[in-house]
Amino acid sequence: MNELVEEFPGRSRQIETLINWFGEPTEKTPHSIFIHGNRALGKTEIIKKLFEIGFPKHNYSFLNCKIYFQLDDLFEVSLNLLSGKKHKCKNFDEFATTLQDICETSDETRYLIFDNAELLWNFSQTLVSALLTLPQWTGANLCIIFITQVPWEKFRRYVGMIEPFQLYFPEYSRSDVIQILEKTCPKDEDVEFYSSFVTYIYDVFSDSCDLIDLFRVIPDLYIKFIQPQNEERVSRNDYSLLFNELNPHVELALDNLYSQNITSLIENQLPTWSLYLLIAAFLASYIPQSLDKHLFSKEHEKQKHSRKRRKKEFNALKFNEQFTGPQTSEMERIIAIFQSIYQDSIIPYILLLQQLETFVSYHLFTRTTPVERKDVQSFRCNLSFNYIKQISKSINFDILRYLDDSSTM
């Protein structure tokens, strides 16, 4: 218990409550417990640790609902964990019956723990309410524990389900996080020095980062942090200078936090003409077909739209392009646009088809018609505008000519 409290600063209240609820092994526990709170607050870790230390192996089953995608698996694995034997279990009824048999072997409480419990709704609409009635139904000393990020009000889909006991994990306070981060201090480092480093990092990242992200960025940044000092350019005590040196790296880490750049990957692997094909598909997905003639035909200067009508069209376009996402377009149209924007050489039709297939398997495109229908095929481009901008920059293609042309009018 003390060990746990020490390992998880700021969580003593929650740990105490849990231990109180569980009580002596043969005492009854709450029928169900609903543990919720934001990500990276130690919900799963604390439960895992608590059961590892305090309970015999066959008294609990810990299941992460992300791992199981079939109901049978979920049942069979949990029965296996509880009894140590293999069971065949196809439906909830069998699960309940087998569970009853297992629980009859002793008075001690059995725990069924479901991590990421909001995914249970994907299995069936009644599974959650069925699970919640299990302890009452079997009459056994059973405790259902759900761990999730979703608050109870949003978790229950309808009113009238049995309400579990709630345990809320609040956000860590600033001092809690710093205390946790200090635990990552390398052995040969001065704690005070390290703690001023993590405090600084926390203040920069706290708004957009959770604990897990912090753990990820800290080792790299720490190396950068002590680098000038190792090179003996800056003294250890000159914090302001050290932090100044660190700042560009922090910016970079913040930028790369949730995005990985794939453009270079695409650029290096593909021939130039297929980059044009990507652009063509992007244009086809974002520009309404009615504007094709105006934008891509060579004599488009001669075309005379009434100004009013064009404006209306482009307003609609602007809304579409920005907010409703890419539209599907037929393959013929993509290829026509491709041929209009790429005129360096003639690419065989079959190569274009092959390339389109590749893009679909890369998930850069989505096929919106069934695969079997080869005669009419439609695609949608999934690339974001930023990627396309980067790609067109690398091949000196002025994509804004087409898009700006439309949005400025």
Place this chain on the structure above:
Amino acid sequence: MTNKKHAWSEESIAKARKALKERLSGHAIPKTLVGLQKKCKELYELLNRTVAYGESNTCMLIGPSGCGKTTLVNKVLQELSEKYDDDFCTVYLNGLYQTNDTIARKQLTRQLGIQIRQNQTDLEVFDLFKSGNNATKPIIIIIYNFDEFVKNCTKPFVYNFFNITMIPENCPMALIGITRKLSIFTDLPSNILSRNSYSHINVERPYTIEVFTQLAKSVLTIDNSITNDKKYCEMFNKKVQELFENKSFKNIIEKIFNNATDIIRTFQKICFEPVGKMNMKHPFLILDDFTEAVVQQDVKIDKILQELHEPQLWILLAIHSLGGRDCNTFNFAMVYNEYTNYIKSYIKESGSKFKQKLIKEHLLRAEFEFLEQRAIIRKADGKDLPKDFRMMRLTILHEQIVDVVSNNNSLPSLMKQWIS
């Protein structure tokens, strides 16, 4: 130390704790059903007729969750088995568990098989019923979540169930359906309804606070059957009595009665922790523990919203602003556009001196996804679009966003200006 201090034996405390926990977790059958005595008698007489005289019956128990339907049935069955011992069989079915005919039939024969003939578990169940006669053991079938059961099982199957109870030569059978749905009779097909004897018992939740208080008190009171330590019992009950006379405890009770849907379970939830804390040092229930438990159990969505990070609040504000223009579904592209427009216009107005750092797109997108993970926003349709364009809708009210932002003083004034 006052001389009032008495060394209570650890054993009696542990026994009391265990018994109370059993009650609070809903496993124990209470001695008296406060407020339900009349219904209890009604149901008892009905089932008694089946068991004693072989009369077949159907009956529906209808009532909101937590009003004591299950306890009522359990109590009556307990009384019956005390009186008749093994002279009848009980079968429990649950609409949530037996989700089709085959499973239901299997479960039915399994439970009967154990009770009637050990080795004939796979017999066709209705033949089994029909093979019985007046002399066979009466069967009481209890179906929880009856509405689900009717929905999941085929109509002929349900019809047969009712039909059997109509034919006097068959073995005597009572069918008790338990449901929360008031509309159960209108939902049933008419050919099934015609087989139903239309009897139903409406179970209501306690409607006066006096009844509820009495009920709550009965949950916490202990007697000699739990521990032989008479002095401890007396003292314990006295302390409980004191608790119920205390003003702030009365407030707790009142609050539960007025606000909770499932009042009894809510009360149980609050009691669990104080009971768990009983030990040698604190042999009795303490008021402070109750008030603390109330605070802990009462986690409302507003509290969660208050703990959101600043970028997430920006997203919610942008959504709120979109909602003001009748855009009730939104996607990330729209939200980000709304957000940047606001910040840019602010910078323009306030002059170049003020520089509000614009949150980068990918960071905000991550926060947007986290909001979805916490179910504060939800997908509006099943269309498979790139994630920036997936339409979402809010699961909370716009007023809640306004409340959270305007009540938090640590947020930048820029945020507050957006909602005013």
